[in-house]
Every structure is written in C-alpha cells, then in structure tokens.
Amino acid sequence: MQPQVKPPVKAALIGAGLIGETHSLMLKQVAQSTEGSVRMVAVYDPAIKQAERIASYWPESKVAPSVRSIYDDHAIDAVWICTPTRFHRELCVGAARAGKHVFCEKPLAMNSAEAAQMEDEINSARVLSQVGLVLRFSPVYTVIRDLLCDPAVGKLLTATMRDDQDFPIRGSHDSAWRNDPLLTAGGTLIEHSVHDFDLFTWIFGPVTRLFCAQRNFNGAPGVEDFAASQLEFKAGFCGQMTSVWHRMIGRPSNRHFEVFAENLFIAADHETLGPITIQRGDGPEEIIPAEEVLDRFEAHTLAERPYLESLGSWLAVPYAVEDAIFVAAMLGQCEPDPEFGAGVAAQRLVEAAYESARQGVAITPRG
Numbered sequence: 001m002q003p004q005v006k007p008p009v010k011a012a013l014i015g016a017g018l019i020g021e022t023h024s025l026m027l028k029q030v031a032q033s034t035e036g037s038v039r040m041v042a043v044y045d046p047a048i049k050q051a052e053r054i055a056s057y058w059p060e061s062k063v064a065p066s067v068r069s070i071y072d073d074h075a076i077d078a079v080w081i082c083t084p085t086r087f088h089r090e091l092c093v094g095a096a097r098a099g100k101h102v103f104c105e106k107p108l109a110m111n112s113a114e115a116a117q118m119e120d121e122i123n124s125a126r127v128l129s130q131v132g133l134v135l136r137f138s139p140v141y142t143v144i145r146d147l148l149c150d151p152a153v154g155k156l157l158t159a160t161m162r163d164d165q166d167f168p169i170r171g172s173h174d175s176a177w178r179n180d181p182l183l184t185a186g187g188t189l190i191e192h193s194v195h196d197f198d199l200f201t202w203i204f205g206p207v208t209r210l211f212c213a214q215r216n217f218n219g220a221p222g223v224e225d226f227a228a229s230q231l232e233f234k235a236g237f238c239g240q241m242t243s244v245w246h247r248m249i250g251r252p253s254n255r256h257f258e259v260f261a262e263n264l265f266i267a268a269d270h271e272t273l274g275p276i277t278i279q280r281g282d283g284p285e286e287i288i289p290a291e292e293v294l295d296r297f298e299a300h301t302l303a304e305r306p307y308l309e310s311l312g313s314w315l316a317v318p319y320a321v322e323d324a325i326f327v328a329a330m331l332g333q334c335e336p337d338p339e340f341g342a343g344v345a346a347q348r349l350v351e352a353a354y355e356s357a358r359q360g361v362a363i364t365p366r367g
Contacts, residue, residue, distance in 0.1 A: 003332030015082035016045035071098035131343035139297035154262025
C-alpha cells in the first residue's frame with residue numbers, strides 16, 4: 001500500500017448537520033490521538049451558521065463559500081460527504097473528478113443505479129473511497145461475528161434483528177429532511193436498516209432471496225416507517241429483520257439481535273457496547289459483560305489493525321474507528337473499509353426488499 005497523501009490529511013466537510021458534526025468531532029479525536037494525522041481545513045453547508053460552528057472546532061478551518069471552491073482547492077486531499085441522500089451522487093462524482101478521496105455517508109444514493117455510477121466514477125478517478133456502514137465497527141457485533149466463526153457452534157439456524165428508532169425528524173436525531181421524499185431515498189429500510197442489511201451479509205454471507213412487506217403509517221409518500229423482511233442466505237438458513245420508526249421519543253434508538261445455531265444461542269440489546277447473552281449446548285445461559293466485550297473487540301481489532309492503537313478509549317466508538325481507518329488508508333497504512341462496493345451491494349439488497357413489497361413476492365437480489 002502506497003501513501004496517497006502526505007500527512008496531515010487535509011479534509012473538507014460537506015454537510016454540517018447531525019452526522020457532519022459527528023464526523024468532525026471524531027476526526028478531531030483522530031487528530032489528537034495520532035499527533036495531527038488529519039486536519040479539517042474547510043466546511044461547507046448552505047446553512048452558514050452551522051458551517052461556522054463546526055469550522056470553529058478546528059484552528060485555521062474556514063467556511064467554504066461553495067462546493068466548487070472545495071473541488072478547486074488543490075490543498076484539500078479528501079472530502080467527507082454528510083448531506084441529505086439526494087445530493088450524494090452529484091457531490092461524490094464532483095469530488096472524485098476533482099481528484100479528492102471520498103468518504104460518503106450511507107445510503108450512497110437515491111437508488112442502486114446512482115450508487116453504481118458513483119462507484120464507477122470513483123474507480124475511474126483512481127481515488128480512495130469509503131462508505132459509512134458503521135455497524136462493522138461495533139464491539140458487540142464484532143464479538144458476535146467472532147463467536148460464530150467457531151466450528152463447534154454447528155450449523156446456523158436463524159438470525160433475527162429488530163431495528164427500532166423514534167421517527168428521526170425530532171429529538172436527538174432531528175433531521176427534518178428524512179420526511180421529505182425529494183431528499184430521502186425512502187424510509188426506515190434504506191435510511192436506517194441499510195446498516196442491518198450490510199451487517200447481515202458481513203456476518204452471514206450472501207443473500208439469495210428475500211421477501212418484504214411494508215407499511216406507511218406516517219403518510220409521507222415513499223417514506224415507509226415499518227418493514228418486515230425475510231432473507232434466505234446462501235449458507236442455507238433464513239433470517240428475519242423488522243424495521244420500525246415509531247413515535248416514542250423517550251425510547252432510545254435500539255437494535256435487538258438474536259442468533260440460533262445448532263449449539264449456540266446469542267442475543268444482544270446493544271448495537272455498540274454492552275453485554276451479550278450466550279448459551280452453549282446443554283450449558284446454562286451466560287452473560288459476557290460489556291467490559292469483556294470491549295476487551296475482546298480491542299484484541300480482535302488491534303490484531304488486525306495495529307495502526308489504531310493510538311485511539312485508546314476511542315476504539316470503542318465506531319464512528320471514530322471508521323474515520324481513523326479512512327485517514328490511515330490515505331496515509332498508506334491500510335485499505336479503506338468498507339469501500340463503495342459494499343454500499344452499492346447493501347443498496348441493491350434494500351432495493352430488492354422494496355421491489356418485493358411492491359410485487360408481493362419473493363425477489364432474488366441482483367449480484
């Protein structure tokens with residue numbers, strides 16, 4: 001692996017909303033823990049006050065007057081794209097053609113055709129890319145994935161995910177655009193559970209067939225707030241996924257995950273850090289406490305990615321890990337993970353779920 005840029009990586013942020021601010025804060029931690037491997041030099045958002053606030057987190061960062069000014073600035077190495085979904089394609093293609101490395105939040109685009117075009121443009125421009133499928137860096141799910149690699153668990157029988165969240169147009173996820181069909185690729189399936197489709201394939205492998213039913217109680221056209229999906233895996237078993245946007249603002253965003261194998265049961269109610277319940281064979285139910293989950297995750301991650309050791313306690317924060325990986329990739333320490341291809345694949349699965357719901361039949365996803 002050859003370094004793509006000289007340190008520090010000079011980054012620009014397009015989109016100063018909730019997720020843009022999250023990435024800015026995470027990159028700040030990466031910079032502090034790695035002696036300045038990255039620096040935010042420009043922030044753009046049509047909401048100037050928001051851009052000014054995020055730019056103020058960084059010494060010498062400025063508010064860019066336009067997206068074009070970011071593309072034309074030869075000092076900028078990479079762009080983090082954190083806007084509503086509708087704008088992802090145009091921004092990613094523009095950044096790639098300008099020679100900028102591209103981190104794009106999920107979902108990549110309004111549909112899989114747009115996402116595939118973005119991947120083609122990235123490849124043609126020979127720039128690095130990464131997509132924000134952050135559950136791959138969850139301590140809980142990484143440990144579960146490791147547990148399932150043990151041949152002693154036997155054949156997988158089923159996996160179940162319930163992904164529920166207060167409708168993300170208020171409270172801690174206040175993003176009004178998610179209820180605007182012109183700005184969002186859909187509802188709970190694509191804007192939230194795209195993470196779950198990616199997680200299922202990351203843990204269990206390819207999906208060969210799926211069936212989905214959905215409802216729209218909210219009333220915004222094309223923005224579903226309930227979907228139930230059944231997935232058939234190439235490995236020979238089925239999984240279920242329920243995705244819900246509800247109206248309980250006091251209930252935190254949550255994922256309940258269960259896996260049954262011949263000789264192992266696993267359950268978790270925490271999507272990042274928390275205890276995991278397991279039962280092996282004829283043994284009693286046990287709890288892997290959160291502290292042990294974190295220890296296992298750190299051991300696993302640092303064995304694969306020793307360049308992340310300087311993150312220290314921030315290794316437990318998936319957003320910090322994904323940003324640190326993209327910075328490290330640009331410095332030649334690793335490959336981006338996950339690249340745009342994973343985002344395209346996840347979007348195609350969600351698109352198959354939408355098609356299944358429209359037709360009322362099971363669908364074979366496109367490869």
